[in-house]
Amino acid sequence: SFLNALIIGTAGRAFDIYNQIQALQRQLFINTAEGAFLEEWGDLGGITRNKASQAKGKIAVTGTAATVIPAATLLQSNSELQYSTEGDETITVVPLTVFGITLSGQTATVTTDEEHHYGDGMTVTTSGANEAEYNGSFVIVVKSLTTYTHTVVGSPVTPATGAITSTATLADVEIKSVTFGKDTNKVSGDQISFVTPIAGADDNAIVQYEGLTGGEDIESDDDLRKRIIDHFAAPPSNFNPAQLEQLAKEVPGITTVFIKVITPDVGQVTIWPMKYNDKNVIPSAADAVNVKDRILEILPAHVDPDDVLVNPPNGIPVAFVFNNIVPNTASMKDAVTASLLEAFREKAIVGEDFLKIAYDSAIWQTVDTLNGDTITDFSLNTPGGDISVSDGSIAIRDTVTFLT
Template sequence: MDRPTLQDLLARIEQDLASRLEAGSALLRRSVLGVLARVLAGTAHGLYGYLEWISSQIIPDTADSDVLDRWASWWGVSRKPAAAASGQVTLTGTDGSVVPAGTALQRADGAEYTTDADATISGGSAIVDVTAAAAGQDGNADAGTTLSLVSPVAGVDSSATVATGGLTGGADAETDDDLRARLRLRVQNPPHGGAKADYERWALEVSGVTRAWVLPGWLGAGTVGVAFVRDDDADPIPDAAEVQAVQDHLDAVRPVTAAVTVFAPTPHPVDLTIQLDPNTAAVQAAVQAELEDLFRREAAVEDGTGSGTLRISHVREAISLAEGEEDHVLVAPTADITVAQGEIATLGTITWQAL
């Protein structure tokens, strides 16, 4: 039902009052009845607004965050909390100097990390585990990133460097849309003690995991392969620590007789050459955004049955959907994109040409 506007409600009430007055007794502009009509219209408008809000809470698709959490909890689905990034950093200084656990380091943008255990400088350096002080994706850092000690430590240089592997695993709290998607998966695919949908749901319960694929018989009879990606990270392909986190979670919930192998899919970059009209920076950016969305929505891990094939017609459609695009020719590739088993198609380099 469409919610009537305040003016519509006022007009209805004024007409109703006028119909009950003696003939010729029209409402005056500043009459008491005119004031009452406005008060009643405002009250009714507020009630309509409350009813409109209530109607949006009765189904998860439109429910507000707090109500959505209650809907999800009813089905045993909890919003994934933010996760803190962790990894190793290299400290340098005088041999024998000790860096105590809890020592704070800071990135140039202000992000802070603390050491997880005591570390002693030996051979001029020490590698120590650190964890981001604040949970969230912003805590992730590439290898080679420079950190600085917040407070001096005797015998230890003030600068530290993120070690090989970087600081990873940081993830923001789950969004409403992602929680709705997991709730829909739970409702439409009730648990079956190890069915294909169960493994997908279990993998998606881990913070940072955005898509997962279940590959029955991956290493033979009685085995299951599970691949996943983390689309919100700078690199959606998970590293070893992130793979182990999903493996640990699945090992805790899987049937005891199932042999589950969690792995990171191998990226298969797809380079494109596009003749574009108009070939401007704005249109190029719009096309790239549409293609990135396409690869996120449709690219799948190849399980050996063609599930990883990306249709070339869908690539052309994505380009055509870009705002400002008038015409284009997809020079390359010219056929459906197929990948090897265990691979996933990713957007590679785009070469732009004027049409």
């Protein structure tokens, strides 16, 4: 009947209104506000949502010497993300003086006198060693800006002797992603190819050791909420640690900041940022520069910029090898891996040992979100104790391997 339809329609409309009121009630509190309502809370503390950003960094383009790589040249990853070169660069023969070569088993570690421009998987040529086994062309794995490793056939004496040179024919090219987002970041050894081939240049370029970094998605509600809560919990004042932390976290990708005042000397402050939402949690040198630049914007007039030290901490990788876990399921293994990552994010501190009880507790407290199972037993092969950490370093979770 008409009356029945009217009653049902009115009841439905009233139900919708109550649902809307309930949804609006969630926006009254920082802990539950979302979207534009959460941003309004941020505005009260001068905190705005971090925008998405582009990745940038350097690649090594190999090929024939004297070949020019023009500015604005497009390259593309396997996932069809595009990158553009920032300036004209020329492929040249780049010889580097080798400070030393040491051998452990069949792995040679090469240290150069100055920074190289290599990436994992590149081929470089070593010459000048008195021991012939060290000379030749080798596919390398880069360990730092001045070291890399490769395999050696034979058992030459160590360290190597002679006037040794490491040579590669390459262009050191800076690029930036065309699009925005975390998926534009790349690690050392990743390959990207020219959209339009260049005569004299190899089709595939190799990402250098420090990778392509800085690409971030627009800040999530959860990350923005944490910054807002931190702001009200520890109100910043002029150049106090709370303000330095707030400014550092305004740099895209920075999730955690460690600050030591009066370090290393009176009148100085040392800041170590981290990027726990990224695959590589240790920020790049470029990230550190961005953090420092942001902080210098509010530098007191009497403070020397050189007294503000911003450094990526030295990561101490901690690999986990499990003899067994119970229950021994794929979903539990995934849960343990995630639990260990979160433990390092929450408990690792720059310059402090990472205790065995911290990672043991994380394992025991793991809950398999797929079915609610908990760990009833496990046996670790490694590590076997506290993780020793020196000043300026921090323990980071490395690979997690299950032997069964």
